[in-house]
Amino acid sequence: MSSHAESPERVTAAVIGLGSMGFGMAQSMKRAGIEVVGYDITSAAVERFAAEGGRSANTLRAAVANADIVVSVVVNAAQTEAVLFGADGISAAMKPGAVFVSSATMDPAIARCLSEQLEALGLHYLDAPISGGAARAAKGELTIMASGSPQAFAAARPALDAMAAKVYELGDAAGTGAAFKMINQLLAGVHIAAACEAITFAAKQGLDLDRVYEVITASAGNSWMFENRVPHVLAGDYTPLSAIEIFVKDLGIVQDMARAERYPVPLVAAALQMYLAASGAGMGRDDDSSLARLYAQLSGAKLPGQEPNKA
16 A cells, blocks of 8 residues: 555646637646646747747647647637537547536527537536636636536636636536626626727817826726726727727627517617727727727827827
């Protein structure tokens, strides 16, 4: 009999999608002692992960071959479905009993469908959309809105503990987590639009925008999005931390869900039109605070770093 307890078998995870969120999530799992393999369609992302000491794979199936946990950090439902069931889909390569942690924002009905298909193969699916941004992903401090079977939660637990400050366990079926995320995105998208409308209106009034920020963040009109996004406008820096196109997608999903339920979402509809206009004006890949630039173009207001539009 051994004189010391054997150490538990090391958990292995694969991260599919090494963008700003996925990279941080992969790094957080590595710090927690999980063996992580990363994959991305962009070679630069894979090279960056390898340079930071991560293991990488050249194909999706190679990435997941030995993984107990697969964390998918792609953009949308279509990409998630392609990862699972496309030409190089991983559903045929995952270990029996492994769990697929889906972080993409999507329609709850699609999350339920993907879960049913994967679980029919003897694999687990955790519907686990995320919130918190790249900085919190890098610190392992995300909020995760998760739903799935007890077995899926148990299998994913090491990764969840490493990636998140708060994991909300929202039910035993996929789709519930996705629905919670869409409520969050409804509010986030509308709040960003309102913040950009307000700060550009302040510019049109000739107000000192730094003072506007100081006053509003200490007043009842403040929101988390005003406090977080308006500094981008004040700095004239629209480097994408969260792009306009994300809310074109997400508010579109909210509107589709609402239409199916015959539920009115007039604030979503108005905000979505502004994101669509910004995207059509060439700002789709810029930071979502670029809505302020759109308002400035429409009104002739002058924002930091920009000349007013006299047209």
